[in-house]
Amino acid sequence: MxxxxxxxxxxxxxxxxxxxxxxxxxxxxxxxxxxxxxxxxxxxxxxxxxxxxxxxxxxxxxxxxxxxxxxxxxxxxxxxxxxxxxxxxxxxxxxxxxxxxxxxxxxxxxxxxxxxxxxxxxxxxxxxxxxxxxxxxxxxxxxxxxxxxxxxxxxxxxxxxxxxxxxxxxxxxxxxxxxxxxxxxxxxxxxxxxxxxxxxxxxxxxxxxxxxxxxxxxxxxxxxxxxxxxxxxxxxxxxxxxxxxxxxxxxxxxxxxxxxxxxxxxxxxxxxxxxxxxxxSGGGVLWYRRHVNQRLRNLQLSEDRLTTILNSVDAHIYIKDKRFRYQYVNHKIAELFGKPAEQIIGHTDSLFFDANSAEQLQVNDQRVLVDGERVVIEETNTTVSDNEERVFLSVKLPLRHSNGEIYALCGISTDVTEHKETQRAIHQLAFYDALTSLPNRRLLLERLEQAFNMAARLPCQGAILFIDLDHFKDLNDTLGHAVGDELLCQVASRLNEQLRKSDTLARFGGDEFVVLLSQLQPRADLAGQRVELLAMKLMEILSQPFQLAERNYTISASIGIAMFSDAGNVDELLQRADLAMYDAKNRGRNRYCFYDSKLQAKVLARSALQSGLRQALSLQQFSLYFQPQYHSDGQMLGAEVLLRWFDPELGPVSPVEFIPLAEDSGLILPIGAWVLQQSCQQLADWQRDPVKTHWHLAVNLSVRQLHDPDFVKLVRDTLQQTGARPENLVLELTETQLLEDIEAVIAKMQQLGELGVRFSLDDFGTGYSSLSYLKRLPLNQLKIDGSFVRDLLDDPSDEAIIRTILALGNSLELAVIAEGVETEAQYQALCKLGCQQFQGYLLGRPAPVEQLTVTPQRPGL
Structure with a gap:
């Protein structure tokens, strides 16, 4: 051998x-x-x-x-x-x-x-x-x-x-x-x-x-x-x-x-x-050949099985040598590169990915092939074949000889692009406003909490600016919500341009934006100056015209400012910035206001008043007073219904205080329904008295009542339930109520007019009514505002206005009544001008129904 x-x-x-x-x-x-x-x-x-x-x-x-x-x-x-x-x-x-x-x-x-x-x-x-x-x-x-x-x-x-x-x-x-x-x-x-x-x-x-x-x-x-x-x-x-x-x-x-x-x-x-x-020629060689061939077949079968397994895995599996060249790829790699495996083997990533991706891949591979690390990393790569960016979660580990030497890298990369996009979309929906792409309320509160806590630990001040667009609802109603959305996007863009990268601008909701300023000067006065300058800049940038629907549109904003030192926590800070913003609106809008502790007292009083208002409604603590209206011949025509509230704790509360609050809170709807029901019931009672059967009652309407879709039905049902005659019910509305959706107002007035209900236009001459609209309104009466009567004797222009109103009423065949008549001289002057109907302290003060008199209190009338 x-x-x-x-x-x-x-x-x-x-x-x-x-x-x-x-x-x-x-x-x-x-x-x-x-x-x-x-x-x-x-x-x-x-x-x-x-x-x-x-x-x-x-x-x-x-x-x-x-x-x-x-x-x-x-x-x-x-x-x-x-x-x-x-x-x-x-x-x-x-x-x-x-x-x-x-x-x-x-x-x-x-x-x-x-x-x-x-x-x-x-x-x-x-x-x-x-x-x-x-x-x-x-x-x-x-x-x-x-x-x-x-x-x-x-x-x-x-x-x-x-x-x-x-x-x-x-x-x-x-x-x-x-x-x-x-x-x-x-x-x-x-x-x-x-x-x-x-x-x-x-x-x-x-x-x-x-x-x-x-x-x-x-x-x-x-x-x-x-x-x-x-x-x-x-x-x-x-x-x-x-x-x-x-x-x-x-x-x-x-x-x-x-x-x-x-x-x-x-x-x-x-x-x-x-x-x-x-x-x-001997059999030994033949046996050797068969033995080798059988081993080769078994090896090929094992390789085929392994290839089938690797190709069935939903992951990109590959082996690279120490020169970063592919030595093995499964079918997912071939699909990714758009090439058969034999055209991939022997090549590096530079043939399949853009330069930046290939460079980063080589850096990651070096950690495996040179340093022997096991690398688990997210890799963002752009393929040359389709120029598409993908994100892979890659696990890479070294392959070693029996002596421990590294000879290759084995990698398994899973395409997590869709998962990452889903994560980004979820994060965007959770933390950003869909319209403006600004941080939403949730993200603002998180950042505000962090900034507030940091300010407590470090010697620094912070502030928030609560921005509300003035009369934004008018834009939505006149030009549509799509134009309103475009305005909000442009406002967001303008505001962002004025802020630092460290500042946060968020859309708080509707037309409200909040600016968070952190890490300001430790001294409150210096920080306040910085915030005030920014507020002035933001108001100036917002006052410039916006290009909307092929036209220029100008809008203003009211800004409330609260410093971190004004509050003990985030909720208080937001509340006080909101109060400051409303203070700016109450002062005429288009201005900024810092939070004042006096505002808090007003808010507390308002909150107590609103709570009492709700209780008064449920406990029937309201009452109706009536101020008589007379003809110049001394005949009583009817009365105006006035709402009064006496609270056991607050005492008598002026309508000037609680009526606006009822409007803002929405309580005016149930209160108005109660007043209407009581007034109609009173008319039904007078109808059984021959002396009072022709008397009317004038009931004031609020803006919310007039625009309530169920208002016509409410009036019709109340008249039917009480049995009051519709012609004795006079509904008073003001000129300012006609500014909003006048076509819908006219339609409701016409429906009620068909029932017999009459309408009086209160405070006439103080609003902005167009005469073209005035002649379309189914009115029965014009009411001269008391401000013109008060200065009638001293101001010639008031006399001219009253004469014009009387002439207008005569030409439109409308009755005209003057309110606020308090002196004999006023009464005589009105008579000389041709006025025939009157209401005021001279003739009778508001009183409970049982104190109403048929004759006026003025002697000799």
Whole structure:
């Protein structure tokens, strides 16, 4: 058996050289390309045979490719260092068996697919057993000059601060000779050479493995690119087929015990060849082939199963080598890049992602391949194929050899783009206003809480500005909600432009905005000046015209300001800014107001009044007073109904105080319904009295009542329930009530007029009614406002106004009544002007129904 093995080894080494030299001479055609190949002795990877042609793993592979491509190889023998010089000068076209490094890539070009993988080992005499590179300290190390091992050990010694002597040699055989002769302690070689040649020099292989490298054919930088591309194509095809020429060659040259001397005698070669031919006819070889084929089939089946599993996973799975090139991709990667897997293998991310993405991916991969980290990270990448940005949750971990050295990266990346977009959408909906994209109330409260707490810990002041647009409802009603929304967006944009990045502008709701200013001056007065200047600037910017619906629209704002020092918590702060804003509105709008503690007292009083108002409604604490109305002939025409409230705790409350509050709170609707019911019941009672049966009652209407959609039905039902005659019910409304949705008001008046209900226009002459609308209103009476009567004797313009009103009433066939008649002189002057109906203290004060008199209190009337 030993003899047979030796004969086979001789055949597979020396015979291989003969065969390929013969094949080369036979297959090269005239006119084929000549490639000058640098060959240095590094068996079994590269060497020259007896005919001077390249052989070994790299030599045989290159010769086989040359036969197919019609290249003619012209070998040039050189040691390693000289080969490098020849390649750099361009005197050789290609150099096999070159380890890739970024430094070498500066002056050389490499193909994509590695031709071979190798690592380095230490070889020494038996007395040196080196189990760790740190044991090299103080030793003499023979290493191939300018090789990857030489560079690695230099960097290792510097980084680890370990001192050892590197003895550069021109060949691996020379390194082994130095150790055998005692001139070096350790030789460094690739495992393929060293494991086969160590015994020849009585050296042993140490257990340390280091510097795993990928080996290539190299050319001068940017030259012979087509040659490299052709080599790459063959390597990719071969490495995809376990039965290819590539695997047969690597297996053949990797067998232990080869006699690697290229100059074996030809007679011995032919003798061995004859012996081997006889052995090949035996059943042992046939059994070996079947055994190998069965193992290959089992391996292929396992690979297919694994591929099926990896392709069924809804994740992007890949393996990258130490040069960041893809070595494996599943179908999700192929779908992502829009390329088949074979067009992805061997390429880096720069071919599939934009420059920024590829750069960041390489930074993350370096943490795995260089530092050995397990990386879990979100990566945002833009693919070149569709220029679409995606977010991936990536898990990347290093793949290691048995000695712990990293040789590749395995990654699993899950596309979480849709999930992230959903998260962003949910966050946007939860914390931002859908119309203006400003922070909403919820986000404002969170930031306000943080700022308020910070101001309590640090010596700084803060403030909020509560901004409300004046008469915004008028814009919505006249131009529509779409235009109103556009105004809100433009307001948000203008306000934002005036603020610092640290400030927060939020839409609080409707047409209300809040500005949060944090980290202001510690001194309240200086902080207040800063806030006041900003408020003035915001009012100025909002006062400039807005372009809406192809027209200019001007609006103003009322701003309430509260400093952090004004409140003990966030809720109080917002409440007090809101109070200040309402104070600005009460003072005429289009202004700003700081919070004043007096406002709080007013609010508390208002709150107590509103609470009492609700109780008064439920406990029937209201009463009706009646002020009589007379004709100039002394006949009583009826009365105006006036609401009175006496609270057990507050005492008598003026209508001037509680009527506006009832309007604001909405209580005016149930109170108005009660007044209407009581008034109609009183009319029904008078109808049974012959003296009073013709009397009417004038009932004042509020804005809310007039615009209540159920108001007409309420009046109709109340008249039917009480039995009051509709013509005795006079509903009084003011000119200002006609400004809002006048068409709807006219429609309701017409419906009630058809029932017989009469209408009186109160405070006539103080509002803004258009005469064109006035003639369309189904009115029965005009009421001269008391302000004109009061100054009638002293102001000629008041006299002219009253004369005009009387003339207008006469032309429109409307009765005219003057209210607020308090003196005899006023009464006489009105009579001379032609007025025939009167109401005022001169004739009778408001009183309960039982105190009403048929005749006026004024003597002689």
């Amino acid at each position: 030993r003899c047979t093995a030796l004969l086979m080894a001789l055949l597979m080494s020396a015979g291989n050289g003969f065969f390929y030299a013969f094949a080369a001479d036979k297959l090269v055609q005239p006119g084929g390309r000549t490639l000058v190949v640098g060959v240095y002795q590094n068996p079994p990877k590269i060497m020259v045979n007896a005919d001077g042609m390249p052989t070994g793993i790299f030599g045989d592979l290159l010769q086989h490719i040359a036969d197919q491509q019609n290249w003619q190889l012209k070998p040039v023998a050189c040691d390693w260092a000289y080969c490098l010089e020849l390649l750099a000068s361009g005197d050789i076209d290609i150099l096999p068996d070159v380890a890739y490094s970024p430094e070498r890539a500066q002056g050389m070009s490499f193909h994509q697919t590695p031709a071979l993988y190798s690592w380095s080992r230490l070889y020494s005499l038996p007395e040196h057993n080196i189990t760790d590179l740190s044991k090299l300290a103080g030793l003499r190390v023979a290493v191939l000059l300018n090789s990857s091992q030489h560079n690695f050990l230099q960097h290792y010694g510097q980084h680890e601060q370990i001192s050892f002597q590197l003895k550069g040699v021109s060949s691996l055989r020379a390194a082994f000779n130095l150790v055998a002769a005692g001139d070096a302690d350790v030789a460094v070689a690739n495992h393929l050479f060293g494991d086969n040649r160590a015994a020849e020099f009585q050296l042993q292989a140490n257990p340390v493995r280091f510097d795993p490298v990928e080996l290539f054919y190299a050319t001068t930088k940017d030259r012979n690119q087509q040659v490299l591309a052709d080599i790459d194509q063959y390597l990719q095809q071969w490495q995809a087929d376990p039965q290819s020429y590539y695997f047969e060659t690597v297996s053949r040259w990797s067998q232990p015990g080869f006699n690697l001397h290229p100059a074996a005698p030809m007679l011995l070669i032919w003798a061995v060849l004859s012996t081997v031919l006889l052995l090949l």
